[in-house]
């Protein structure tokens with residue numbers, strides 16, 4: 001039974017889902033990094049929010065971990081490349097808290113415009129400072145959105161409802177999408193001087209880190225108000241403080257900080273700054289959504305292999321998973337067959353998807369071909385890290401999809417080019433779900449792969465089959481299935497036989513010593 005650790009505060013809905021799906025679940029939201037490192041080895045899954053830092057060091061200790069599930073959006077607290085290298089899937093819930101976060105950004109904008117938090121504190125203190133708090137209207141003002149993805153788009157919609165004019169900077173926003181959202185797509189240098197309010201909604205990446213610094217602020221309209229409900233690292237806090245003190249920025253509303261939890265910050269106690277403790281996603285609706293989603297996604301992956309919203313592996317929907325399952329077995333067998341026969345450096349892998357399989361989502365199949373291919377060289381490879389391992393080894397991977405069918409209505413062919421030769425192997429599904437090898441090095445054959453296989457290439461000459469059968473029999477090895485193929489009578493031939501016991505090295509040597517044998521190899525599947 002898989003075991004999951006929940007290490008951040010999640011709605012209890014998640015615990016129930018794991019239990020209902022037969023997954024053992026522990027909850028511990030107060031682990032220090034060292035404590036997490038000490039226990040993580042026991043778990044197949046780790047469910048988190050933004051508090052748990054899933055570092056390379058933690059992942060190195062996570063010897064059984066298969067999936068990290070982020071109940072939320074930002075995964076900057078997870079070392080995704082390190083997880084990928086270890087074959088661990090990282091998934092998030094990209095939509096579950098977007099409305100809630102967009103609403104928080106709008107609430108922050110109102111707070112800034114009317115100084116509501118400051119007026120609230122003053123009124124509670126019995127001061128009745130009616131003349132101190134003079135706000136600004138939002139109607140007719142220009143809102144500049146930096147990062148117009150899921151949350152930015154919702155903010156744009158709500159702001160238009162408030163009769164604001166919305167401009168957006170997002171290098172990945174298409175002109176069509178901008179039109180659909182009714183926002184004006186602009187460059188950052190145009191957004192800065194035009195916007196009365198600027199709201200940030202990008203992920204924290206190397207391109208967005210410190211996007212709001214002294215230089216950027218200098219280009220802004222005097223009296224601009226800045227809202228950040230994305231990530232603290234987007235703003236250089238020292239520069240913002242200086243700009244507020246100089247009057248260039250009229251106010252800032254911050255839900256996120258460079259260092260969190262932010263118990264101290266240079267912007268605290270400045271009366272032009274409104275702060276919340278990373279509450280963007282904190283509504284009961286959003287927390288229910290993300291907890292349910294992450295638990296379902298993690299359970300699906302751990303129990304069925306279905307992948308949804310993963311950041312480091314192609315998604316396989318629950319609907320597609322059963323259709324792909326027999327092809328996954330076939331793809332893995334083809335990759336593994338080629339990998340076990342490969343003794344020198346691989347330069348190039350070509351995967352052809354022909355007929356029915358070409359109509360499916362083949363990305364996971366490519367990943368699993370590579371897993372099978374690379375496994376003999378690297379025990380820790382799996383379908384998550386296989387593409388990275390291939391890239392690290394300078395292996396060129398290409399895929400070709402062809403709708404038109406030949407002898408088989410569906411076929412996958414894997415061609416591996418090494419420093420010395422090119423070798424291809426192809427397979428199909430019989431009866432829709434039974435993997436069969438149907439071609440090796442261009443020679444037709446029809447073979448089912450079992451746990452122990454003997455693969456022989458030989459010259460097609462009389463006496464070979466009898467000699468091999470006798471040899472295996474004399475050594476107590478029972479033949480389960482026997483498959484032959486040849487290029488032409490008397491030419492190159494291949495034999496693939498399933499045996500009931502593993503072939504030991506000395507018996508393999510005896511097979512190699514038979515007069516017609518060119519190559520003999522024991523394979524395991």
Ligand SMILES: NC(=O)c1ccc[n+]([C@@H]2O[C@H](COP(=O)([O-])OP(=O)(O)OC[C@H]3O[C@@H](n4cnc5c(N)ncnc54)[C@H](O)[C@@H]3O)[C@@H](O)[C@H]2O)c1
Nearest residue numbers: 073074101147148149150151170172202203229230280281
């Ligand atoms: N405060 C919170 O509690 C809270 C809650 C949810 C999300 N977030 C943060 O909000 C961020 C945005 O969430 P989302 O769901 O809208 O993500 P998203 O991926 O849907 O949108 C992000 C947008 O940023 C754009 N972008 C990327 N690089 C950019 C750049 N250099 N300049 C401008 N735009 C760029 C992308 O093209 C994309 O459209 C998340 O990454 C997360 O860090 C915070």
Ligand SMILES: O=C(O)[C@H](O)COP(=O)(O)O
Nearest residue numbers: 049050051072073074281
């Ligand atoms: O990226 C997110 O989803 C938000 O930052 C929310 O984070 P939280 O789940 O830790 O509140």
